[in-house]
Amino acid sequence: MFPAAFCVEPGASASSRLEIEWTGLFRMSDSLQRTPLYDLNLELGAKMVPFAGFEMPIQFPAGLMAEHLHTREKVGLFDVSHMGQIRIAAKSGDVKEAAAALETLVPADYVGLAAGRQRYGLLTNEEGGILDDLMVANMGHDLLVVVNAGCKVQDADRIEKALSDRCVVTRQFDRGLMALQGPAAEAALAPLCPAVKDMRFMDVIETELATATGPVKVTVSRSGYTGEDGFEIGCAGADSEKVARAILAQPDVLPIGLGARDSLRLEAGLCLYGNDIDVTTTPVEASLGWAIQKARREGGAREGGYPGAEVVLKQTCDGVSRKRVGLLVEGRAPVRAGAKLFADAEGQKEIGMVTSGAFGPSVKAPVAMGYVASEYTALDTPVFAELRGKYVPLHVRAMPFVAPGFKR
Amino acid sequence: MTTYYTKSHEWIRVDGEQATVGITAHASEELGELVFVEAKDEGTDVAAGDAAAVVESVKAASDIYAPVAGTLAGFNEALSDDPTLVGRDAEGEGWIFRMTVSNPDDLKGLLTAEQYKSL
Structure with a gap:
């Protein structure tokens, strides 16, 4: 999904000393968090760098260029467990109520999102600036939200504060999340998880994935952030390594680092939060007006009703x-x-x-x-x-x- | 001919006042495959530590510094067509620029191969 690339520093440009900041000469601080795939990443020869408070693999021995091309030609597995998974359940048990509640923070049509489908969205502030971009799935009984690593605590706090009277907001930050991306993604995942063959872009299911020690429960969406076909697979933190090993054992699957993730998402025209979008940019300025569906636009069934709506509606009409x-x-x-x-x-x-x-x-x-x-x-x-x-x-x-x- | 090294991962091979400069094999490995290399124009005067060239990988741009003061005396044009040459032979065919050294005594302040390796 979106975020992940790594940025040396948002807005930093120009050249750096040859002491290449992201290639391993970086000193890791003890305070950095680790994903459930940390040990496996090291075993696979990853160069680790600090990103959004986590020690993350920037590249594996194949190198950024080869990893990028392999993902476009075959299939690559990305550890994106640093991103935040949040569940939102309405106290009434009605997922539409959770969707309506989330619509007070995000200018997207989630009430109209069918069960088993997911949709991109933006958390806006009172000025119409973008606090984060996120993916929201209707899991039938509740919503599964995936947010950027660097924003996840702040996002969860904001969602909880606004929705806690109607919803139960659960942070699942200890879960694993991996993206399997590339034209051979279905061929790699289907032997472990046959249900994925019937999925189309932006479908989401809860299913089981076969590992060496038996099946484990996973959430799978047919999505990603590379512009390729592929899946994002969420699972319990404790199951993450088993899931990753099962997938990596399939033909043509290589581990891919955040370096290639960044060049892949850039070629796909996708925004990196903190670089391309932030609180100083609005959805209209960011050319993300498509993420605001008709129901939330002027004259729509649920027009406005989110932070900064006046600014965004005005910009949509008058231009930026x-x-x-x-x-x-x-x-x-x-x-x-x-x-x-x-x-x-x-x-x-x-x-x-x-x-x-x-x-x-x-x-x-x-x-x-x-x-x-x-x-x-x-x-x-x-x-x-x-x-x-x-x-x-x-x-x-x-x-x-x-x-x-x-x-x- | 003697080759010296810098802490910022350049090498300089000197023959009298004429020298050839590139990046070390170690630096090349760290950077990964290069997609672009460019040096400042021939005739540019540089002080030690001035950016004299730039090497770019997919993700990052890195300055290459003049190890000592001098005047730039030409760019390895083969790198315009094929920047990956640096990755294949960083300390040979993948040299980046030539320079005329202003004061050969300045070279004494640089690292030997052994000193560089032990960094």
Whole structure:
């Protein structure tokens, strides 16, 4: 899912010393948390780095480039257990009531979300800024919410505070979560978990997964954050390693680190919370208006009714002064987060900033996303990024940069 | 010819005043496959520790510093077409730039191969 990539520092740009901050020369602090797959990650040869308060695998011995390409061509397994899993159950037992309650915090249509389906959403603040992005599944009896690692405590506090009169909010932060991503994901998972063959994009089920010591209970969604077909598998923390080992034993499955997760999600045009979206960006500015369904828009059955609704509704009608766009770089030099964007090759008129940028291994060119002034958002508009004192040409391009592989 | 090393993982191979600079095999391994390498223009004067080139992997950009003061004397153009050459032969064909050393005595302050290895 969304978040996970790792950011050196949101907004940090430019070059770093060759003491490459994320490649293992980092000193780990004792205060960092570990996921249930920590030991397995080490056994698999992971380079670990601090991310959102956790020690996480940035890459495995195959290396970022190979891991990225393997995920697009075959299938890769990602440890995303640092993300927060939260269950929301209505005291009345009616899942629609839990959905209606969550709609007071998130401008998405969850009342209309059928059992067994999940939907992306945004937690907004009173100014319409984005507190986090999340995935919400209707599990039939309650809601399963997955939020970003760095925001999970704050998110759970906010949800609990707003919903506790009507709902029971349960933090399941000790659970394991892994993403299995790539065109061969179904072939890898189906032998262990046959029910997944019948799932389509954004379906969610509770089922059993066969491990070496017998079946274990899992939640499986057909989703992810790479632009590929795939699944996210949640399970008890104690079962996580068994589940991961069973999946890794399938043909073509390689462990993949957060480094490749970041380049994969960027090519897929997906936002990294803290880089591309945060409290200073609204859903409209972030070009995430699609995450607000018709029922919650002006004239919809449940228009507004979430924090910052006035701001977002007004921006939807009147437009915004800047928007998030995809950017394809001419030439080979990557343009990174923090680079300033200009309308001209002389750097006279500043019009925005890059929020994510990397070399796209599948695109085979540098790709980026960022915010530009509204008059520069049309496809193919030329813009220029400041890079080491020069101005590099880029063009506004549609995202994703790679064709999605979802099973609709 | 003598090769010296820096704490910031550059090597410099010196023949009189002429020198060739690259990144160490260890640094190359840490960075992973490179996607872009670029040096400052030939003729640029640099002080020791000035950024003289940049190497980029998928995720990160890293500056390459001039190990000593001097004048840049050319970029390894083969890296424009194939930056992965650094990964295959960091301390040989994957050299990054040439420079003229201003004061050969400055080299005495750098690390020997043994000193670098023991870091």
